[in-house]
Amino acid sequence: MSVVAEPEPEADPEADPKAEPESEAQLEARFQAVIARKDRIEPRDWMPDAYRRTLVRQVAQHAHSEIIGMQPEGSWISRAPSLRRKAILLAKVQDEAGHGLYLYSAAETLGVSRQELTEMLISGRQKYSSIFNYPTLSYADMGTIGWLVDGAAICNQVPLCRTSFGPYGRAMIRICKEESFHQRQGYELLATMMRGTDEQRAMVQESVDRFWWPSLMMFGPPDDASPNTAQSMAWGVKTHTNDELRQRFVDMTVPQAAALGVTLPDPDLVWNAERGAHDFGQPDWDELWAVVKGNGPCNTQRVAHRKRAWDEGAWVREAALAFANGTGTGTDDNDNDNDGTEPA
Amino acid sequence: MPDVRTHEPDDHDNAYSGLLVGDARWAFGTDFEDPLAGVDTTVPDGVDPAALATYCLMLGDDALVLSQRLAEWCSNAPDLEEDIALSNIALDLLGQARLLLARAAAADGTQVPTLPAGSPVPDEDRLAFFRDDLRFRNVRLVEIPGGDFAETITRILLFSTWRLALFEELAHSRDAVLAAVAAKAVKELTYHRDFAGRWFLTLARGTDESRRRLLAGLDTLWPYWTELFETHGVERETAEAGVGVDPAGLAADVDVVLDQVLAASGVDRPALPPLAGVQGRKGRDGRHTEVLSRMLAEMQVVARAHPGGHW
Ligand SMILES: [Fe+2]
Numbered sequence: 001m002s003v004v005a006e007p008e009p010e011a012d013p014e015a016d017p018k019a020e021p022e023s024e025a026q027l028e029a030r031f032q033a034v035i036a037r038k039d040r041i042e043p044r045d046w047m048p049d050a051y052r053r054t055l056v057r058q059v060a061q062h063a064h065s066e067i068i069g070m071q072p073e074g075s076w077i078s079r080a081p082s083l084r085r086k087a088i089l090l091a092k093v094q095d096e097a098g099h100g101l102y103l104y105s106a107a108e109t110l111g112v113s114r115q116e117l118t119e120m121l122i123s124g125r126q127k128y129s130s131i132f133n134y135p136t137l138s139y140a141d142m143g144t145i146g147w148l149v150d151g152a153a154i155c156n157q158v159p160l161c162r163t164s165f166g167p168y169g170r171a172m173i174r175i176c177k178e179e180s181f182h183q184r185q186g187y188e189l190l191a192t193m194m195r196g197t198d199e200q201r202a203m204v205q206e207s208v209d210r211f212w213w214p215s216l217m218m219f220g221p222p223d224d225a226s227p228n229t230a231q232s233m234a235w236g237v238k239t240h241t242n243d244e245l246r247q248r249f250v251d252m253t254v255p256q257a258a259a260l261g262v263t264l265p266d267p268d269l270v271w272n273a274e275r276g277a278h279d280f281g282q283p284d285w286d287e288l289w290a291v292v293k294g295n296g297p298c299n300t301q302r303v304a305h306r307k308r309a310w311d312e313g314a315w316v317r318e319a320a321l322a323f324a325n326g327t328g329t330g331t332d333d334n335d336n337d338n339d340g341t342e343p344a
Numbered sequence: 345m346p347d348v349r350t351h352e353p354d355d356h357d358n359a360y361s362g363l364l365v366g367d368a369r370w371a372f373g374t375d376f377e378d379p380l381a382g383v384d385t386t387v388p389d390g391v392d393p394a395a396l397a398t399y400c401l402m403l404g405d406d407a408l409v410l411s412q413r414l415a416e417w418c419s420n421a422p423d424l425e426e427d428i429a430l431s432n433i434a435l436d437l438l439g440q441a442r443l444l445l446a447r448a449a450a451a452d453g454t455q456v457p458t459l460p461a462g463s464p465v466p467d468e469d470r471l472a473f474f475r476d477d478l479r480f481r482n483v484r485l486v487e488i489p490g491g492d493f494a495e496t497i498t499r500i501l502l503f504s505t506w507r508l509a510l511f512e513e514l515a516h517s518r519d520a521v522l523a524a525v526a527a528k529a530v531k532e533l534t535y536h537r538d539f540a541g542r543w544f545l546t547l548a549r550g551t552d553e554s555r556r557r558l559l560a561g562l563d564t565l566w567p568y569w570t571e572l573f574e575t576h577g578v579e580r581e582t583a584e585a586g587v588g589v590d591p592a593g594l595a596a597d598v599d600v601v602l603d604q605v606l607a608a609s610g611v612d613r614p615a616l617p618p619l620a621g622v623q624g625r626k627g628r629d630g631r632h633t634e635v636l637s638r639m640l641a642e643m644q645v646v647a648r649a650h651p652g653g654h655w
C-alpha cells in the first residue's frame with residue numbers, strides 16, 4: 001500500500017482563463033465560503049498566507065511528533081519480553097514512521113520539503129509533542145503509552161479528520177485508524193500484565209502514575225492561556241478547544257482504568273453528576289512550560305538522536321540521488337572524475 | 345526511493361495465520377500463546393526428534409538474531425522509507441523465528457529451558473529468552489554488530505540470497521510444519537533480497553563515499569560467508585531424512601545470483617579467507633563471537649527478571 005497521502009488536485013470549475021484575475025478580496029471571500037460550509041481547502045486553492053503558515057506549523061509539528069515519538073518506545077524493542085510483544089512493538093513504531101511520512105507529504109503540498117522541515121526540527125526551530133520528552137523506564141510503559149498517549153492523541157486527532165485542509169484531513173483519517181489499534185494493543189498489554197505477578201501489577205501502576213499527568217498535558221495549555229486557539233478554530237484548522245478535548249479524554253479513561261484495576265494519581269478526580277462529567281485536578285503547568293522550553297528529562301537526547309540519524313544518513317541520501325540522476329560513480333556523466341573504481 | 349511496504353495489520357495474534365491462506369489442512373485456534381495451535385506437529389517417520397529440533401533452532405536462531413540486529417535501525421535509518429523497510433525485514437524474520445522455535449519445542453521438549461512450576465512463558469519464548477548464548481545455533485554472520493547502512497545492506501543481501509535458496513528447497517520438506525514455514529518465508533525473503541540488491545547497486549554506483557563504504561562492509565562480512573555453506577552433522581542428518589537441506593548443495597545457485605548483483609555493481613568478490621572456528625567449532629555448534637552474549641543479555645533482560653511473567 002502507498003503510505004503517501006495523495007493530494008487531489010482538481011481543476012477549478014469556476015476558473016476561466018480569459019477572465020480578469022480575481023481580486024484579493026474576492027479570493028478571500030471564496031476561501032471563507034469554503035470554510036463556512038465546512039468544505040476542504042485543497043493545495044492549489046488560494047489561501048491566506050497566515051492560514052498557510054499556521055498549517056505548516058501544525059502539520060510539521062505533528063509530523064515531528066510522530067518521528068520523535070518512535071524513540072521512547074523504540075528503545076524497548078531490543079528488550080521486549082516475548083517474541084509476540086517484540087513484533088507488536090516493532091510494528092507499532094514502524095507505524096509511527098509511516099504517520100510521519102503521511103504528514104510530511106501533506107506538508108509538502110503546502111510547499112515545504114521533508115528535508116527543510118527535518119532541518120527545522122534538528123536545529124530546534126520547530127517543536128514536537130512534549131510527551132516524548134519523558135523517559136520510558138519499564139516495559140509497562142509500552143502499554144501505558146499505547147493506552148494513554150495514543151489515547152490522548154486519538155482525542156486530539158479524530159476531530160482533525162474534518163479539518164479544513166484536505167491533505168491533512170485525509171492523512172488524519174488513516175492515522176486515526178492505526179492509533180486506535182495502538183491504543184487497544186497498549187491496553188491489552190496492561191490488562192495481560194495485571195493478570196500476571198504482583199511485580200507486574202506494581203510495574204503497571206508505577207507507569208500509569210508517571211504518565212497520567214503528562215498525558216493530560218498533551219491537550220495543551222488551558223483555553224485561557226492558549227493564544228492560537230481562536231484563530232485556528234475560526235479557520236476550521238482546529239475544531240475543539242484544549243479543555244474540551246482534555247475533558248473528553250478524562251471521561252473516556254476513568255472507566256478504562258477501573259476495568260484495568262489501576263488508580264489514577266489525582267485525588268481531585270471525581271464524577272460530577274450535575275455536569276455529567278468528571279472533575280479533575282490541574283497538571284503542573286510549570287513543568288509543562290519547562291519541558292516545552294527544552295528542559296524536559298529527554299529534550300536534548302531526543303533531538304540529538306534525530307540529528308545523529310539524519311546526519312549519519314546524509315551519505316546514503318546523496319548516493320541515492322546521484323544514482324537516480326545518473327551522475328553516480330562509474331556512470332558516463334562522471335568520466336572526468338573517475339576514481340579508478342570503475343569495473344574492468 | 346525504494347517502495348514502501350509496511351507490515352500487515354493485525355497479524356500478531358497468531359503467527360501462523362499467514363501461512364495457511366486457502367489451505368484447508370490447517371485449522372487454527374485463536375490462542376495466540378501457542379503459534380502452532382491446531383497444527384499437526386507429529387515428527388515424520390524415521391526422523392530423530394532431537395535432530396529436527398536442533399535443525400529448527402539453527403534456522404530459527406539465524407532469523408531471531410538478525411532480526412534483533414536489524415531492529416536496531418528503527419528510528420536510526422537514513423530516511424523514513426529505509427526505516428520502514430528495515431523494520432519490515434526484521435518483522436518478517438522475527439515471525440519466521442517464532443514459528444521455527446515453536447516447531448523446535450514441539451519436536452523435542454527436552455531442549456526447552458525449564459522454568460519454575462506454573463510459569464506461563466510459552467515454549468518459543470523460553471527458547472528465545474531463557475537459553476544461554478552457548479546454546480544458540482545461529483551462524484556468526486548474523487550476530488556481529490550492524491556497522492553502517494552499507495554493511496547492513498550487504499549482510500541482508502548475503503543472508504537473504506542464501507536463505508532464499510535454502511527455503512525454496514525446504515518448502516518440499518517431509519516435515520509439514522517446516523515446509524509451510526518455508527513456503528511463506530520464500531515470498532518474504534524474495535522481497536528482502538530484492539530490496540538489498542537494489543540498494544547494493546545504488547551504493548556501488550552512487551558516490552565515491554557510498555562505494556568505499558560498501559566495499560569496506562563487504563570485506564568485513566566476507567570472512568563469515570563460507571560458514572553458511574558448511575554442513576553441520578545435524579544438517580546432514582536432517583537432509584538425509586528428507587526434512588532438512590544440506591547447505592553445501594546451495595553454493596552453485598547462490599553464486600549465480602550473487603555474481604549477478606556483484607557484476608552489475610562492478611564489485612569483485614573479496615579475496616579474503618574464511619574465519620576459523622574454535623577447535624573447528626563455529627556458530628552452528630554454539631561457539632560464537634564475543635558480542636552474542638552481550639546482545640542476548642539485553643534481549644533477555646526483562647523476560648529473565650520475570651520468569652513467571654504474563655506478557
Ligand atoms: Fe502515530
Ligand SMILES: [Fe+2]
Nearest residue numbers: 150178179182
Ligand atoms: Fe501511535
